[in-house]
Amino acid sequence: MAESKSTDLYRDTVFLPSTSFPMRGRLPQREPEILERWKKIGLDEAIIRQSDQRILEGKKVFTLHDGPPYANGHLHIGHALNKIIKDVINRSHRMNGEVVRYIPGWDCHGLPIEWKVEEKYRKAGKNKDDIPVLQFRAECRSYAQNWLSIQSSEFQRLGVQAEWDHRYATMDFSSEAAIVEEIGRFLLNGSLYRGLRPVMWSPVEKTALAEAEIxxxxxxxxxxxxxxxxxxxxxxxxxxxxxxxxxxxxxxxxxxxxxxxxxxxxxxxxxxxxxxxxxxxxxxxxxxxxxxxxxxxxxxxxxxxxxxxxxxxxxxxxxxxxxxxxxxxxxxxxxxxxxxxxxxxxxxxxxxxxxxxxxxxxxxxxxxxxxxxxxxxxxxxxxxxxxxxxxxxxxxxxxxxxxxxxxxxxxxxxxxxxxxxxxxxxxxxxxxxxxxxxWRSRAPIIYRATPQWFIAMDDNRKIRENALSVLEDVIFVPAQIRNRLTSMIASRPDWCISRQRAWGVPIAVFVNKATREVLRDAEVMQRIVEAFKKEGADAWYNSSPSRFLGENYNSEEYEQVFDIVDVWFESGSTHAFVLGRDKLDFPADLYLEGSDQHRGWFQSSLLECVGTRGVAPYKAIVTNGFVMDEQGRKMSKSLGNVIAPQNVNDELGADILRLWVMNSDTNEDLRIGKEILKQQGELYRRLRNTLRWVLGGLEGFSDKEKLDYEDLPELEQWVLHRIYEMNQVIQKAIHTHEWVGVYPALHYFCTSDLSAFYFDIRKDSLYCDKKENIRRRAVRTVLNVLHRCLCTWLAPVLCFTAEDAWTARFGENATVHLEEFPLIPVKWLNDDLAKRWIQLRSIRRIITTEIENMRREGIIKSSLQAAVELNFSEEEAALFGHYDWAELVIVSRVDINIIPGSASLYSVETKQGGEGHAAPRIRVATGHKCARCWKVLDEVGGNSSYPELCLRCIDVVS
The missing domain is CATH 3.90.740.10 (Valyl/Leucyl/Isoleucyl-tRNA synthetase, editing domain)
Structure with missing residues (x-):
């Protein structure tokens, strides 16, 4: 009881950590609040202004072109995976000082939407073919717009930063005009032709299908x-x-x-x-x-x-x-x-x-x-x-x-x-x-020869040959996936781009009724494009053919084609109306989609761009895998193993989902389930505790406390060396697009190097040394660096948590998402120092293991009740004898004994059979416990004015 009272007496003299950053994240409640705050402070607009300023400064532009998801239903876990990876990459490039404009897009035409609208008529006993085509198309547009809005909100709830008000959609009038203009390019260069050939055909949906739809x-x-x-x-x-x-x-x-x-x-x-x-x-x-x-x-x-x-x-x-x-x-x-x-x-x-x-x-x-x-x-x-x-x-x-x-x-x-x-x-x-x-109706298909519109792969444009050639300069992540795309292109037939449906961009061409020749006239095509810009693709359905044919042709002599174009052609054309304008580079630096897109968007974008421009639309391709359940099974409602991102947001928070993504090997198929997410929650807790400890140790920090690198103790210099190494890992990922393993490495840095080692050692100095003590100032100097580094490094992934950790220190008017990664001086790199501290930590591990054994046996309750006799060879003493081992192993006393002529106990040779000195000996420390720092020292009680304190603590409180 007396000891407790004396401890309470000095509690206010200990510099215990203090921060407004709570231990519990309450992410499901906190994340929506942060989203509202971002809207209130105009974060998206501020990011655009920042980009404009960087353009003026000549900064590098980074463009990740968004492959359009389909506007049909709520987001599934695959959507979340893909969009989170994109968001992490975009945020990382932006925080690296680059100009990043991310324009999200949607694929809005095609059979799935048409099928859903048809269902309504089927339930009412009506035939879709009896509905006026413009009315039917209007209902399809409305259906797509509804889901586009829902998906946009769901992406934003995941923390994805984008120019949501400037999104693109394939059903926009400007997009439909651009798509038909791309069809026109193939028409005019001779690659578009109509032919009879077997194609994959769905008897249920009554249309040709592409390989990607199978x-x-x-x-x-x-x-x-x-x-x-x-x-x-x-x-x-x-x-x-x-x-x-x-x-x-x-x-x-x-x-x-x-x-x-x-x-x-x-x-x-x-x-x-x-x-x-x-x-x-x-x-x-x-x-x-x-x-x-x-x-x-x-x-x-x-x-x-x-x-x-x-x-x-x-x-x-x-x-x-x-x-x-x-x-x-x-x-x-x-x-x-x-x-x-x-x-x-x-x-x-x-x-x-x-x-x-x-x-x-x-x-x-x-x-x-x-x-x-x-x-x-x-x-x-x-x-x-x-x-x-x-x-x-x-x-x-x-x-x-x-x-x-x-x-x-x-x-x-x-x-x-x-x-x-x-x-x-x-x-x-x-x-x-x-x-x-x-994949839409789940019904088997047949091969059926019908007249269809094709783009030739091997005519005078040599699309296949040129596509394979330009791919040689494209970066693939992972590298081995290159063979998948090249082999598909090498063996694919001519591209069937026609579909026998109503909702989409029509293949707006005319065919001579007598000769069956397609009309290839640039002026006619231009009139079609201009009409689509003003009225959208509906202009093809509500206009007389003479509007487009003009005075040079008799409309009675021409057949107007009403087949719509393959949706893969549409999405493959998005580079034409998104890239190369408004600070968006062409070709894009990166396309990033699931592995199925080698037969889909990656391929259609390449063939379309090579066929019209002779180049690839991308410099690099990154592929992510599919998401399976915890047993490696495909998710399905019947199995009850579906993990919906919306449910994860509501139960755990989007940051947990984002952490799962970046802790996974996204190059391969991933697994997710309640237990896996529970594990991610534990990893998140450790990262959050690291941030909280840093913030708590920085209370009241000012620049006056900072020390120069040369004045820092060796332990702090070692932490800065590890910061340099961690920064190099992140920089490499930014430049190579290879992010697998980056955030597990950052987690290891936080938990092993910081929490379990550096923080554990330095908490005594941080809590108990004088404010002006050089060692304490060194700790806070490093914590200041760590806060800026950890918040910015974690911001691309834990975008909500990092923001909270930033505003907890700098106030509600600040945001980490306008910051850049700190520039890490090369002088912090010190490989010799790092090697020495690997040895020190190895020795420390042997000692702390013995201490933990004593604690488990009940001989001591805490390590500060222990004293250590540490034996060194002469060589070890020269290398390690000058370190404060009591501080390093967190005991009250360490006595070093030098054993002349002995071999190193900690060397490889000794472990393999050499004769080394005796191992460390752990005993119960003698003396009395300091009521302030809790060390057990003989000096406690030597000062009658402060009989409960050690000399250091007397110096602080006096």
Missing amino acids: EYHDHTSTTIFVAFPFVKDPTPQHLLENVSAVIWTTTPWTIPANRAIAYNNDITYQIISVKAVNADSHVSIGANFLIAQDLLTSFCEQAGITEFKEEASLEGNALAGAVAAHPLRGKGYDFDVPLLAGEFVTTEAGTGLVHCAPAHGEDDFYLCQQHQIGVTEYVEDDGRYASDVPLFAGIHVFKAAEPVCEELNLSRDEARNANKPFTGLVAQSSIVHSYPHS
Whole structure:
């Protein structure tokens, strides 16, 4: 009790930390308050003014071009991840003294929005096609605008700084005019053409789809082996007489569209005669089949053939000129089926003979086109066979497997009864495989040949070749992702840019009705662009064609195209109406999106820009991964594992979400969940405590206290060295865009170097030394530097917390977000000093471990109750003997014993078997506890005026 009273007596003489920065962040409540304060003080406007001033000063411009998210629904965690990374990068470049204007954007056209508006009509029993197009487009615009506003607010709640009032949207009139002008560039340079080619088609949405609009799911397909009897045998020995070529397909519905069979010149084929079959087999004994030799065993197993005779083998090139009959010959399919050599044929599966339906496959199409075999359009836009298709009119292709197989069975039986070569169905089964689906409707898609508008990849503009060339100068982060984009561009077909929908920018061109030639007239295109600037793309729908064609053309002679342009072309054109103006560089310094955008925005932006300007729109590409749950599963409502950013904001705060992002390896797929966010909360608490300790130690600090670098103790110089190193880590990230690991390193600096080491050692001096004491002034000099560094370094990530830590010291009229990173003098770099302190900390760790053991055993309650006997070799004494070890290990006394001739206990050699001196010895300190600093010293009680204090504390309080 007496000790407690004496301690209370001197409490007011101890310089305990004091700050308005609270221990608990209350982020869900505090962050909205800070957002309101930023609006009140006009922070966004102040940032623009700062940028204008930097322009006048000739400062470097940094431009990160925002890939437009889709204005359709609340933000998901992937949106938050991507936008937070962008925000951290933008803020870092701005605080590095650069000019940064961040213009957020939105993708507002296209099928998802149109689909949602259609749903309203479907529920009301109305057909969208019966709604006037301008009314329908107006409803789509209103829907997109509503979600654009909601998403903008949600991004701002995440702390993302941008020029929200100057955002861009693809549905703005100016944007629609720019997009149609870009279409016009391809029209006038000759790369835009209309052609018939199989494209990915959604029967549900009745439109062509781009690769980026496709996702793959497991799908069960009927598989069939089908026999095509030869009707023309080019082999000298008539080897193919009474023989049938057998194909295998997973799309029975394409059999009516078959026009050829492909083989490979390098494959060896075998003719077999069937001698025995099992009870379930459809095959007739005596049937003769042509199969690739390597696939013979697997084919026979699946066809139920138990015994066969190998009649003859022949190389693929021997099949040149061979012709087969369609298996439905005599039923409306009375055309020949030539065998054609194709390099795409392999022996990985099937029979080594590939059935070719040029209307429904790219390889099929190009092979048949090469041999002047035409395309028959059998399938309507809703996926049903056309009314003139023999046998199958009106049947949906996804329900056609059984009808097709039934007809093939009939053909087989008819051929068998007529003693003709085996024809029709050989075997039927099913397979579960990965199949393309529309990511919007989740429905499977088909390949379907329809007239579409394409941009040529390999014409005189050489878009593919030039795109691959300019990519050589683009920086990729991570570096290995370069191969993904280049391989996609190298193998991609011509770009199909047309969609058969209503909501979007039309491919505003005219086609001559007589010649079917597209009109390429710069004056016509300019009139279209000017109309779009004033009225938007609706001008194409509410104007007479003569408005655009002018006096030089008769509008009766031209067809007006109403297909809309692919939304990927739109977003790929954003560089044309965002960059290169208003302090935004072209090309952009950086594009940053998810890994799926290598087949989406990264690619479409590159191809569009190369096709119109011959250059890449970006200098660097950064790719982030996808977000999974804690078990590595994809998030879905059905699993109940969705983490919504809005919920994280409300429960934990946006700064926790931002910290999760920057503590993750964003180059790979990330995981998130309640436990992971709980861990981030703990990491946040440590960072916050570091800031709070710094602020508490700086109460009342003035510049008069500052010491020059040369006057600082070695420990403070070591902290400044670590600050220099940390600054280099951040500077490297700024210049390379490689941020993975930066903030974990900063967290380590705060918790290990500062809180657990430097603060622990210096709190005694900070609390108990005289105000004018040099060591205490040194501590506060370094804390002043740390506050400015930590607040600015953390501001890009913990944008709300750093602001609170800044205003707690400098007042509500200040803001950290107009500050720059402190310039760190190169003289703070001291590698020799750093190496020495690595050794010191190693020795310290051995001592503190022993002290902690005594505390756990109950021998002492705190380290200040301990005294240490520290043995050194002569070499160690020379290096480390002059340090205040009692302060370093936070004990009341350290006695150093020099052991002549001993080896270093702390060297690698000694640990490996050398003979060193004895380890440190820890004992209970003798003397009395100072009522002010709590050290246990013999000198306490020696002064009758202050019997409870040590000499230092007497000097302070007297």
